[in-house]
Amino acid sequence: MKIKRIVTITFFLLFLASVAVFVFFGPQIRAALSPEVTYDYPNFAEAGGRMLNVLPSSAVWTGEDGGTYVWKISRSDEFPEPAFVVNACPLAIEKEKDGKVYFGFSYGSIDSSDAVAVGWDTDLKEGMCVRPER
Numbered sequence: 001m002k003i004k005r006i007v008t009i010t011f012f013l014l015f016l017a018s019v020a021v022f023v024f025f026g027p028q029i030r031a032a033l034s035p036e037v038t039y040d041y042p043n044f045a046e047a048g049g050r051m052l053n054v055l056p057s058s059a060v061w062t063g064e065d066g067g068t069y070v071w072k073i074s075r076s077d078e079f080p081e082p083a084f085v086v087n088a089c090p091l092a093i094e095k096e097k098d099g100k101v102y103f104g105f106s107y108g109s110i111d112s113s114d115a116v117a118v119g120w121d122t123d124l125k126e127g128m129c130v131r132p133e134r
Helices: 002-033
Strands: 036-040 043-047 050-056 060-062 068-076 083-090 093-097 100-103 115-120 129-133
Touching: 036 068, 043 093, 043 100, 050 115, 068 129, 083 129, 115 129
Parallel strands: 036 129
Antiparallel strands: 036 115, 043 050, 050 100, 060 068, 068 083, 068 115, 093 100
8 A cells, every 4th residue: 555655656756756847948948949040021112114023042841732832930829938930821923033933912821911821941841839949
């Protein structure tokens, strides 16, 4: 009976210790495990007599459905601490020239104030936490 009590108390203390580690060090662990991405904001440029929005072509990727997308970086409150996550946004490219893509805001959900990932080293997934670097 005494051994059973010691084992129960030991497991309870280990549980409390693991909860304390998660509460106090969770944000640092999440930040250390999140991939670093470089970001930029869409700019305006003249193309073909029209003012269009422009991003580096490195920001655009092709989805499994053959559509073109960008990773939009936004702040998330899903976690106990503030975090940044990426979401795939469709992009209708009107023109591609000199390593830049030109598009309008009429399609998709990209706004001129939205940060867009332009460089990343690992495969990003929908809703993944990232560390944005300029």
